[in-house]
Amino acid sequence: MSSITPGDPSPITLDVPNIAEILQDQPTHRSGTTRRPHRVRIHRAQLSDLLVCQGQTLTPAEHEAEVTRREFEASKISPEFLAALAKLAATSHNPPRPTIVPEIEMAAARRLPTMVWLTEELVRRVGRGRPTDKRFALAVLEHMATLSSRPEAQAAIRTIQRSPLTMWAFDHPTAPKRSCVYEQIQKLCSRHSTELTLHANIELIRRLSEQVDASGRELHPDIGTVGVVDATMLQAHVPQRKPGGPAERAAMLGDRWHDVGFVVYKDSRGNVTARCHGYKLVAICDLASTLPLVWLLAPASVGERDACRELLRILFELWPTCPMHTLVGDALYDQEEAFARELVFDWGLHPCFPRGGRVSAVLPHAETEGVPTCAHGLMHREKADGFPDADWRARTGTPRGETARVDKARIRWRCSIKDPACARATTYPRDNARLYTYLPRAGESPAAIRRRALLYRRNSVESVFSSLKNRGVGGKGNQRLKLVGDPAADWVISFAALHLTAARLAHATGGYQDSYVAAERLGYLTEPTSEDLFPYPDLAEARRTAAGDPAPRAIAPRSLRRDS
DSSP: OOOOOTTOOOOOOOOHHHHHHHHHHTTSSOTTOOOOHHHHHHHHHHHHHHHHHTTOOOOHHHHHHHHHHHHHHHTTOOHHHHHHHHHTSOSOOOOOGGGOOHHHHHHHHHTSHHHHHHHHHHHSOOSSSSOOOOHHHHHHHHHHHHTOSSOOHHHHHHHHHHOHHHHHHTTOOOOOOHHHHHHHHHHHHHHSOTHHHHHHHHHHHHHHHTOBOTTSOBSOTTTTTEEEEEEEEEEOSSOSSOOSSHHHHHHHHTTSOOSOEEEEEEOTTSOEEEEEEEEEEEEEEETTTTEEEEEEEEETTSOHHHHHHHHHHHHHHHOTTOOOOEEEOOGGGGSOHHHHHHHHHTSOOEEEOOOOSOOOTTSTTGGGTTOOEETTEEOEEEEEEOOOOHHHHHHHTOOTTSOOOTTTOEEEEEOTTOOTTSOOEEEOTTTOTTTSOSSOSSSSSHHHHHHHHHHHHGGGHHHHHHHHHHTTTTOOGGGSOOOOSHHHHHHHHHHHHHHHHHHHHHHHTTHHHHHHHHHHHHTTTOOOOSSOSOOSOOHHHHHHHHHHSOOOOOOOOGGGOTTO
């Protein structure tokens, strides 16, 4: 970003309405991004102090207008930057929520072939003994994850039984005694791994990426190419204080909490900024669709880079042909050179993180963030070759996770104005993958502008966490998950994330519209009147009608099929 030095002789143009109009038209806040209020306040305070230091005498209105003008100039919004932002815009979107009936959206999502497969896997008989129908318990679990503002089993049971539309969405399950429901939920969660939801989610993402228009052109060609990694804290239903020792921890957590950890975050002054006794939800999301790809529920004390390593292993194991070539994250992921090296040479990914910590000053070009200089300033990236990226691995059959081409990757630089008198330069990521990056940290080359645009878009992952918290998954205090044990919490969170993808695909394929027409035809959308207090079919009639309809087809994910 350009800086304003004291004594700047530039004239002051005071036109408050025009400045406000310009700022309104520029992408200072776009969908999927967040302007952190405290950062904005700090930045504006620094500009205000700078005006005072320059000794400029202005009225309060003129002072505010000048601060706004300089903030706009310092943002370096150029046509090239706007073009780079436009190329990174999401191609798949949710419809406006006020127009959606959540129960119908749930019904459409559950009727997708992959979701039908998941349901059958979870309710099928396991082991010997008298068979039990676990469909109502599964419906309660899904309702807690998707249709409840506060995921509580008792409220979900009551809502499902009292709402004909909700019963229809879950295919009219038979409700056992309430105590049996609680027992079946615990057994369902403990006997099945949430890895099933990851298989289903990747399959749904792949189905979305394969959509084409009438002419056969791909609608979402960039799905899976850029990943965004981040984490959020989730309080467990336990006392929010640090256990004094193993004995107190055992007494506090019992035998159902094993993956709970305690963490405290402090700022540079030692002030506590956050604390959590519970979990850390780490997710890699897709930039082109703003949907979660893979996620991991770990103790709150786990390192995010370690969790990211595990997520990459899971992602490329479930989707070996995933076209991802760039991973975007915050500065926390830039604090370890070994991690950046693994991303480049093991996983074929270009790391794109803000500077976190320092790099050794003895490295060449360290003072210019790894970008060589010539007589005309920072050089432009001319070419980057030899990287073991997704295309090279696909051509050579080299799987992700295997170290490759450490000595071949290089970045070539030329003079920014192409002066033949300026010698070219070359940098090698093997020397320091944090400093010598495929996407330069400095300069005005197209690659450097793309890096800034990617970092601008990285907060799109927050839309996933925000959606989960709006569903009651991830609240604090009295709003936290009221679940007993790690498996139940893991399943509710996994269902909540999975249904984000399933609902998007249901809308994209017309499943929501089909379910809406079916619900309307059956009378579930008819409002009760004084003459007809119950205009819906009763449970027996609804089940007879459902039995006559063709059953939705179940298709297993390609990650579990031999013919994939």
